[in-house]
Amino acid sequence: MKLAMLRRLALAAILLAHAAAPAAEEPEAVYAKFHRAAVSGNLEEMARYASATRRAEVITMSAAQKNAAVKMAALNLPRAFVVRNKIINPGASNARLLVSGPGERFIDGKVETLYGVIAMVIEAGDWKVRESNWSNEQPANFAPARPAAAPTAAGKAAANPAAKAPPASMVGTPAPRTLGAAKPPCVYKAVMTAEDVENCK
Numbered sequence: 001m002k003l004a005m006l007r008r009l010a011l012a013a014i015l016l017a018h019a020a021a022p023a024a025e026e027p028e029a030v031y032a033k034f035h036r037a038a039v040s041g042n043l044e045e046m047a048r049y050a051s052a053t054r055r056a057e058v059i060t061m062s063a064a065q066k067n068a069a070v071k072m073a074a075l076n077l078p079r080a081f082v083v084r085n086k087i088i089n090p091g092a093s094n095a096r097l098l099v100s101g102p103g104e105r106f107i108d109g110k111v112e113t114l115y116g117v118i119a120m121v122i123e124a125g126d127w128k129v130r131e132s133n134w135s136n137e138q139p140a141n142f143a144p145a146r147p148a149a150a151p152t153a154a155g156k157a158a159a160n161p162a163a164k165a166p167p168a169s170m171v172g173t174p175a176p177r178t179l180g181a182a183k184p185p186c187v188y189k190a191v192m193t194a195e196d197v198e199n200c201k
Helices: 002-020 027-039 043-048 052-060 063-076 153-159 194-199
Strands: 080-088 094-107 110-123 126-135
Touching: 027 043, 027 063, 027 080, 027 094, 027 110, 027 126, 043 052, 043 063, 052 126
Parallel strands: none
Antiparallel strands: 080 094, 094 110, 110 126
16 A cells, blocks of 8 residues: 555656656757758658647648648748747746748848747647747837846946045046957858857857
């Protein structure tokens, strides 16, 4: 009797630990794999990173439907994209990515920008793509939150009255700057070099 109860408790502890464990990869990394598969026309690879509902839909498709779905995905997706915002609901198993990338058309002499809203869900401990919607219209709440402005010297002094005032010789002179190469932005592409991967770490 006690042994059976201990086994049940151990099983419950294992299930709780598995449910509480964070997903192995970040949602944007999983979407990048899904996106690469979509751009290259590999429906089976796309299904690996899709939710169970989407995988079930792929299984029921005919060969002609699969071919049409691959062509449609390749036409409507940019070749590369940048994650503009990531919203993970605290305590929930879903997330939303806001991404953008260059389209194929030119509008007013500029390359058209495509905007994606990606719904992600955790299944069996891994992030999966539930929905991927792209449009040339920017969705609401698309721009990421602006970083807080750096406090000025006067603001720092007011916040910390014990701090010493700068010497008179330093007042009005710019602070010395260290120059160096800025890290390039992370851009997910269909084919990524080692340098591209390093920029996204």
